[in-house]
Amino acid sequence: MAFVVPLPHGVVAGVHLPDAPEPVPELILTRLLEPERRYAEALRGYRQVQFAGGRLAVALALAELGSRRVPITSDEHGAPLFPHGVRGSISHKNDLAVALAARGELMLGLDLEDTDRERPGVAERVLTPGELDANLALPPERRWVDAVLRFSVKEAVYKAIHPALHRYIGFGEVEVWPQGDGTDRVVPRSPDLAAYTFEARHAWLGSRVLTTVKARLA
Ligand SMILES: CC(C)(COP(=O)(O)OP(=O)(O)OC[C@H]1O[C@@H](n2cnc3c(N)ncnc32)[C@H](O)[C@@H]1OP(=O)(O)O)[C@@H](O)C(=O)NCCC(=O)NCCS
Structure with a gap:
């Protein structure tokens, strides 16, 4: 289940997650882009679920913006790296992952x-x-x-x-x-x-x- 809502600072997309540390099913992993998928496959438990959910939420937010989907890798501190011209942020909590995305170069946090x-x-x-x-x-x-x-x-x-x-x-x-x-x-x-x-x-x-x-x- 997912939702997309336009908010004043950008589009927020949410993806409901299983609130359990079970491995993310292969079918879901295939929805990630290649570098995201490789990264997710190396993660375990809740972290894998949350990472995959966050990236799928970003994909929804980018689609709503009409922006081309690109893999969202992370910098050395864990910050998500958005493509030129788009900025965003990610958060997750138990059974929900959310992502914010907006056009421009402003600094965004969620x-x-x-x-x-x-x-x-x-x-x-x-x-x-x-x-x-x-x-x-x-x-x-x-x-x-x-x-x-x-x-x-x-x-x-x-x-x-x-x-x-x-x-x-x-x-x-x-x-x-x-x-x-x-x-x-x-x-x-x-x-x-x-x-x-x-x-x-x-x-x-x-x-x-x-x-x-x-x-x-x-
Ligand atoms: C990094 C931090 C903000 C993450 O928050 P959290 O509540 O633990 O976790 P959330 O689920 O909300 O957010 C996790 C996401 O934050 C993002 N994130 C992690 N480090 C980041 C950073 N340095 N910059 C921007 N975004 C970052 C990532 O997208 C991560 O998800 P991902 O790994 O799946 O991509 C938090 O752990 C932290 O270290 N806080 C530092 C102290 C602080 O907040 N000070 C306030 C000063 S005003």
Whole structure:
């Protein structure tokens, strides 16, 4: 099962995955392009399922854009390499792989997170002191979703910008301020990141949050 939706930052395609570490059936592997297939065949368990699902989601997004399908290999840090004139990003979570693609050379990031199971310590690890204060000022039942949303935007920022910066980006290097209208203000807090402006948005897929980030040199 799959879906394709146009969103403000590009086309998002999703491919439902079996939530199990069984080998990807040969019939599915044959739908990958040659270098993708070779890479997938060397993977095992959930990683193989997720990689194959992500590449099939990219193929759907590229088709929706009317863009020729080409193999999406990865750079030495794991970032997907899109063809000239197209940019995109990939995320997967349990039974769903999603891909974002858009025409142009903007830096794009996509992330998908579950909000249904609370994990202790996440807010303290990923939020700045200012974000944490704002989070703790919320009613207790809203704190987890707020923390996951900010975390997801930070992951999408990382995916958008890491291919340009080529270095680890700490969670404290940006602050994320949800605006209540599906957009999120991203405030850079390190000199490297201050060179960029970010647009962030999120949408809900049931209890999952899907975040997209577009970055450009300021
Ligand atoms: C790399 C990272 C963002 C991946 O996120 P994740 O939630 O673990 O996994 P997801 O399923 O959402 O995303 C995986 C996809 O991210 C993409 N990805 C991996 N490394 C990447 C990188 N350096 N740059 C861009 N995209 C990358 C890949 O497409 C990968 O899927 P694939 O291997 O099938 O192609 C995360 O593991 C990480 O290292 N984060 C660093 C800390 C951080 O986020 N800081 C925030 C600073 S503001």
